[in-house]
Amino acid sequence: MSTLLAKNADLLVTMDDGRRELPDASLFARDGIIEQIGPTEQLPQNADVVLDMAGQIVLPGFVNTHHHLDQTLTRALPTGQNINLFPWLQAHYPIWARRTPEASRWSTLVGLAELASSGCTTVFDHTYVFQNGSRVDDQIAAARELGVRFHASRGSMSLGESQGGLPPDSCVEDEAQILDDSRRVIETYHDASHGSMTQIVLAPCSPFSVTPELLRESAELARSYGVHLHTHLCETFEEERFTLTHFQQRPVAWMETMGWLGDDVWFAHAVHVNDDEIRQFAKTGVGVAHCPCSNMRLASGISPVKKYLAAGVHVGLGVDGSASNDASNILLEARQALLLARLRMGLLPPEGPQTLLSTSDPLRRDEWMTAREALEIATRGGAAVLGRSDIGALAPGMCADFFSISLNTVDYAGALNDPVAATVFCAPQKARYTVINGRVVVEGGQITTVNMAPVIEAHNRFSRELVSSQLASAP
Ligand SMILES: [Zn+2]
Numbered sequence: 451m452s453t454l455l456a457k458n459a460d461l462l463v464t465m466d467d468g469r470r471e472l473p474d475a476s477l478f479a480r481d482g483i484i485e486q487i488g489p490t491e492q493l494p495q496n497a498d499v500v501l502d503m504a505g506q507i508v509l510p511g512f513v514n515t516h517h518h519l520d521q522t523l524t525r526a527l528p529t530g531q532n533i534n535l536f537p538w539l540q541a542h543y544p545i546w547a548r549r550t551p552e553a554s555r556w557s558t559l560v561g562l563a564e565l566a567s568s569g570c571t572t573v574f575d576h577t578y579v580f581q582n583g584s585r586v587d588d589q590i591a592a593a594r595e596l597g598v599r600f601h602a603s604r605g606s607m608s609l610g611e612s613q614g615g616l617p618p619d620s621c622v623e624d625e626a627q628i629l630d631d632s633r634r635v636i637e638t639y640h641d642a643s644h645g646s647m648t649q650i651v652l653a654p655c656s657p658f659s660v661t662p663e664l665l666r667e668s669a670e671l672a673r674s675y676g677v678h679l680h681t682h683l684c685e686t687f688e689e690e691r692f693t694l695t696h697f698q699q700r701p702v703a704w705m706e707t708m709g710w711l712g713d714d715v716w717f718a719h720a721v722h723v724n725d726d727e728i729r730q731f732a733k734t735g736v737g738v739a740h741c742p743c744s745n746m747r748l749a750s751g752i753s754p755v756k757k758y759l760a761a762g763v764h765v766g767l768g769v770d771g772s773a774s775n776d777a778s779n780i781l782l783e784a785r786q787a788l789l790l791a792r793l794r795m796g797l798l799p800p801e802g803p804q805t806l807l808s809t810s811d812p813l814r815r816d817e818w819m820t821a822r823e824a825l826e827i828a829t830r831g832g833a834a835v836l837g838r839s840d841i842g843a844l845a846p847g848m849c850a851d852f853f854s855i856s857l858n859t860v861d862y863a864g865a866l867n868d869p870v871a872a873t874v875f876c877a878p879q880k881a882r883y884t885v886i887n888g889r890v891v892v893e894g895g896q897i898t899t900v901n902m903a904p905v906i907e908a909h910n911r912f913s914r915e916l917v918s919s920q921l922a923s924a925p
Pocket residue numbers: 516517518576682718770771
């Protein structure tokens with residue numbers, strides 16, 4: 451039994467059912483689960499680990515619902531900087547296929563460290579290139595080493611160029627092998643219990659890189675084990691053209707025929723959807739991982755997040771692959787979600803009689819994304835997308851996952867009339883503390899669980915080798 455007390459927080463944002471924001475508050479946890487939250491003087495004064503949160507705001511740990519951690523190896527790739535999704539993928543696929551098991555460890559640690567130090571405590575990773583001996587196991591071991599709550603995907607690609615897909619044949623896998631390995635990792639790692647640190651998701655990469663058979667069989671397999679399903683969908687117009695050309699259906703209709711609409715499914719991006727498709731998501735319980743930085747970086751478009759929220763669709767935040775962001779900073783992502791929703795509002799007037807109304811007209815009030823809504827997506831929204839009821843809020847019985855930010859800094863000066871809003875409106879800060887499952891993972895902005903310096907060095911050495919050999923072998 452181990453206890454943890456985080457005491458004297460200037461403000462503790464619970465995101466509980468009452469959305470309480472408690473001044474001068476403390477949190478007491480036992481074995482990774484919160485027991486008490488409340489005024490500092492009413493809580494236990496001691497614990498095995500005591501953290502002084504004076505001068506800080508405490509928030510529930512953020513949930514990242516879409517990422518490709520291995521892409522930290524190819525950030526800012528010179529040949530991938532100024533192109534959209536399809537050529538961007540083609541520039542990266544052969545490089546990613548040469549990732550080694552050791553490089554999987556380094557890239558997972560690097561990506562998770564950046565996420566944890568920006569306040570993220572639960573991460574879903576969508577790795578789908580498994581070549582060169584790389585396995586999901588490498589990533590799960592690294593996540594455990596660092597201490598982040600981890601939902602790993604057994605992602606996949608099976609439709610190579612010669613069969614009409616986008617990835618080169620050398621980057622795709624045999625379908626029987628994919629399904630066998632999916633079964634293996636679910637049986638080895640998937641833990642559905644309260645407070646689970648490791649879960650598995652089946653995640654064929656996209657409609658243009660897997661066969662219809664693999665989509666159907668992955669769904670069947672996932673449902674037989676009760677694990678969730680994930681893929682990229684409605685990210686670009688090219689993808690829409692692909693499903694229209696090959697299947698004579700828009701992407702959402704196509705996925706419906708594959709058995710892929712349900713409350714155990716969430717899609718990354720979901721940018722190019724119409725109102726009927728939004729209603730369909732709401733009706734079937736499909737969730738959305740909103741990745742604003744990546745959508746801007748690749749000029750993919752703007753996801754109608756406010757429409758999703760109004761329709762009752764679960765929306766979480768995703769930093770997306772590090773090569774299309776190129777950050778893994780979840781606070782930055784929350785800020786971009788707010789800004790991009792507002793940009794969309796300015797660019798796209800609502801349909802109907804409101805067309806000529808100013809964005810400040812009271813009739814358009816509900817179109818504004820607020821700072822607290824951005825925080826809601828980052829916490830409770832992400833938890834709902836991943837199908838978890840034990841994270842996303844700070845309350846007795848919930849996981850002890852939270853982070854703190856120092857308030858008395860240059861970056862927040864003048865913003866303390868609303869410190870909660872400051873966490874989204876002001877420049878993204880490093881967490882002072884990040885606690886996951888009751889364990890301190892970040893202290894003073896630094897990772898405490900892993901010595902990151904040699905990891906960064908090895909990661910960068912390998913990244914340079916990987917990219918320079920690719921450039922040398924390019925035609
Ligand atoms: Zn992605």
